[in-house]
Structure formats: structure tokens, C-alpha cells
Amino acid sequence: MDDEHQLIDRSQHGDLAAFNKLVDRYQTQAYNLALRMLGDEALAADAAQESFISAYRAIKGFRGGNFRSWILRITANSTRDLLRAAKSRRALSLEALETDSGALPHSSEESPEEQVLRSELGSEIQRCLEALHHDQRLALVLIDIQGFSYEEAARITGASLGTVKSRLSRARHQMRDGLRAVPELLPDKFRLE
Amino acid sequence: MWLFKNRHGHWQQRLSAYLDAQLEPLERRKLEQHLASCTSCQEELESLRATVALLQRVPQVAVPRSFRLIEEPMPVGAPWTVRYMVPLRYAAAAAGLLFLVVAVGDLMTSDGGLTGPVPPSQEQDAVSPSPAAAPVTEAASQEIEAPSALSAVPEEEVLPEAARVAPSKAATEPEGDERTLLSRTLGWLAAALGVLFVALAVPVSLQWWLKRRAPLEP
Numbered sequence: 203m204d205d206e207h208q209l210i211d212r213s214q215h216g217d218l219a220a221f222n223k224l225v226d227r228y229q230t231q232a233y234n235l236a237l238r239m240l241g242d243e244a245l246a247a248d249a250a251q252e253s254f255i256s257a258y259r260a261i262k263g264f265r266g267g268n269f270r271s272w273i274l275r276i277t278a279n280s281t282r283d284l285l286r287a288a289k290s291r292r293a294l295s296l297e298a299l300e301t302d303s304g305a306l307p308h309s310s311e312e313s314p315e316e317q318v319l320r321s322e323l324g325s326e327i328q329r330c331l332e333a334l335h336h337d338q339r340l341a342l343v344l345i346d347i348q349g350f351s352y353e354e355a356a357r358i359t360g361a362s363l364g365t366v367k368s369r370l371s372r373a374r375h376q377m378r379d380g381l382r383a384v385p386e387l388l389p390d391k392f393r394l395e
Numbered sequence: 396m397w398l399f400k401n402r403h404g405h406w407q408q409r410l411s412a413y414l415d416a417q418l419e420p421l422e423r424r425k426l427e428q429h430l431a432s433c434t435s436c437q438e439e440l441e442s443l444r445a446t447v448a449l450l451q452r453v454p455q456v457a458v459p460r461s462f463r464l465i466e467e468p469m470p471v472g473a474p475w476t477v478r479y480m481v482p483l484r485y486a487a488a489a490a491g492l493l494f495l496v497v498a499v500g501d502l503m504t505s506d507g508g509l510t511g512p513v514p515p516s517q518e519q520d521a522v523s524p525s526p527a528a529a530p531v532t533e534a535a536s537q538e539i540e541a542p543s544a545l546s547a548v549p550e551e552e553v554l555p556e557a558a559r560v561a562p563s564k565a566a567t568e569p570e571g572d573e574r575t576l577l578s579r580t581l582g583w584l585a586a587a588l589g590v591l592f593v594a595l596a597v598p599v600s601l602q603w604w605l606k607r608r609a610p611l612e613p
């Protein structure tokens with residue numbers, strides 16, 4: 203994207219308007235990544251905002267490559283920091299994380315099918331997500347929920363392709379086990395046992 | 396039995412990659428051979444496939460608000476500056492007070508000998524630490540941190556008191572010599588100039604120092 207190159211170049215010279223165009227372009231992906239990682243809308247908004255502030259400060263150090271991966275890597279780090287801070291401060295009880303964050307937030311243009319998914323099954327998915335180890339959750343959110351390639355997930359997480367593969371595999375097995383605990387919510391394929 | 400189970404484990408670890416066509420051709424063919432004769436691994440594969448299909452249907456949600464930056468974020472050093480601003484103010488006030496006490500004390504304890512050379516050297520002492528040491532150490536930069544308005548506070552508060560003390564003590568001393576009086580006045584003038592210079596140097600070097608810090612990455 204030549205246009206993106208220009209926006210990055212202008213941002214590196216302190217052009218805030220150019221940087222905000224990059225924000226427009228990637229804020230949905232950054233916010234959704236944070237939301238699935240944190241399971242809390244307010245925290246996710248904080249993480250997204252924080253990551254764009256950090257990105258603006260650090261953009262002079264961006265040396266080409268995939269800008270989206272770079273931004274989302276900052277977002278992923280923000281969510282990690284926020285979770286760590288929240289846990290150490292105990293400002294957020296685990297209970298609050300588990301209950302309030304349950305339902306998947308409303309999407310502007312969702313089908314009736316998606317609305318059902320958002321309700322009960324959505325909460326179950328989010329609950330199972332939060333039971334995963336951070337790195338495994340990150341791999342699963344990036345690849346299965348956000349649809350990124352293994353390569354991009356590796357760039358975002360800073361891990362090797364092999365590591366991403368094995369994290370994703372473990373995450374999928376654990377998700378599958380977690381979701382089997384609520385068979386009544388699931389499609390037929392889950393009811394194997 | 397253990398061997399049997401372990402073999403399933405071996406293949407089950409590869410099912411996720413198999414779903415995404417991420418296996419090497421040879422390994423993929425071996426897995427497919429195993430799947431053809433193992434219902435347990437087939438079921439495992441289908442349940443994983445269903446899990447992934449479910450996750451892929453999780454909708455992307457709209458952002459609750461724009462995350463555009465309204466203004467330039469504060470430089471990276473800013474939070475540090477803000478955090479230490481209050482203690483630094485006290486430190487600067489204390490430093491200013493100390494300087495005055497030393498200067499006044501020096502003026503009052505040394506008698507007639509206080510002529511030309513001494514006040515200038517004092518002025519040099521007062522001036523040299525701030526601009527020169529500014530970028531070098533953290534300790535030095537802390538001194539510089541305080542805004543001029545604040546370092547001026549102790550000056551204004553202390554001077555009248557010192558002025559009250561000085562004449563009374565001077566009155567007890569049997570010195571009406573005009574030369575001493577002149578040197579004393581000169582000494583005071585030099586000290587005041589020193590304080591003024593520090594007060595002026597502080598904001599300038601602070602600004603310069605912040606500019607230097609700003610481009611640094613986090």
C-alpha cells in the first residue's frame with residue numbers, strides 16, 4: 203500500500219492527521235483483539251487507546267515491514283500489561299472479569315444467527331477463552347477469530363511459526379473441551395461422546 | 396496399550412495443523428492413513444473442525460468510540476516529570492534556601508577580607524552546576540527540573556528575613572569602614588545576581604533537556 207507508506211512517513215514527521223488515518227484503518231482490529239483478550243469492553247477500549255498512543259510515540263522507530271502486524275503487536279502487549287496490572291493490583295476481581303465480560307458485545311450489523319451466538323454461546327466462548335493461557339489465547343484469537351494467517355500471527359506475537367502452531371493446537375483442544383461442558387448450546391458436531 | 400495411546404496422541408497433536416493444511420506433505424499422508432483406520436482420531440478431528448468453525452463465526456464488533464489522537468501525546472518523559480514534580484519542587488526550594496544560607500553566612504562570617512575576588516567565584520559556583528551538568532546525570536537533571544517561579548519562592552521568603560538578621564548582626568560588629576560596607580554591598584549584589592542567574596538558567600535548561608528527551612522511544 204503506497205498510500206499507507208505515505209501516511210507512515212508523514213506520521214514519522216509528526217503529522218497527527220496522517221497518523222489518525224492509520225488509526226481509522228486499524229482501530230477495529232485492535233479493539234477486537236483487545237476485547238477477545240480481555241473480555242471487557244472498557245478495558246479493551248483502554249488497551250486500544252493506549253496502544254495507539256504508544257504507536258505514535260514509537261513510530262519513528264518503525265522500519266518498514268507490515269504496519270498492521272506492528273500495531274497489533276503493540277495492542278497485544280497492551281492487553282498483557284493491562285491484565286498483569288489488573289491482577290497485581292486486584293483492582294479487578296476475577297469475578298468481575300468472568301461475569302461482566304461474559305456476553306459478547308453488540309455488533310452493528312449482525313444476523314439473527316449472530317445474535318444467538320452473541321448471547322449464551324457467546325458468553326461461553328468468552329468464558330472458555332479467558333481460561334486459556336495468555337499466549338495460547340492470543341494465537342487462537344488472531345487465527346481463528348480474527349482470521350490472520352499463521353505468518354502474521356507469528357509476526358504479531360513475536361514467536362516462531364512452530365510455536366504459533368503448537369500454541370494454537372493446544373488452545374483449540376482446550377476450547378473444544380471447555381465448550382463440551384455446555385453441550386446444549388452447541389451444534390450437533392460437538393455431541394460426539 | 397500405552398504405545399497405542401501414545402500414537403493417538405502423536406497424531407492428535409497434528410490435527411490442528413492438518414485442518415489448516417500446515418503439515419508437510421509426508422506427514423499429512425501418514426496422518427491421513429491413520430485417520431482412515433482410527434475413528435477416535437476422526438472424531439477428534441471433527442470436533443476440532445467444529446470448534447474452529449464456531450470461533451470463525453464470532454462476530455467482529457464495532458469500536459465503541461474513535462481512538463484517534465486529539466493532540467500530540469506528552470513526550471515519554473512526561474509521566475516521569477509529572478510524577479516527580481512535587482518532590483522536585485521541594486528539593487529545588489531546599490537547594491535555593493541552602494544556597495542563600497551559605498551565601499549569607501559566608502558574607503557575614505568573613506570580615507573585611509571579603510573583597511572583589513570572592514563574590515565572582517561564588518557566582519561561578521552557583522552558575523556552573525545547572526547548564527553544564529544538565530544532560531549528564533539524573534541527579535543534576537532533578538535539580539534543573541524545578542520551574543523558575545518555584546525556585547523564586549524561597550528567595551522571596553528568605554531574603555527579607557536574612558535582611559532583617561544581617562543589619563542587626565552588622566550593628567553589633569564594630570565596623571563602620573566604608574571599604575567593608577562597599578565590599579559587603581558588592582557581595583550582596585553578586586549573590587543576588589547568582590540567584591537570578593540560577594532562576595533564569597533553570598527554565599531554559601529544563602526546556603532544552605525536555606526537548607532532548609522527547610524524541611527518545613519508550
Ligand SMILES: [Zn+2]
Nearest residue numbers: 403433435436
Ligand atoms: Zn488415532
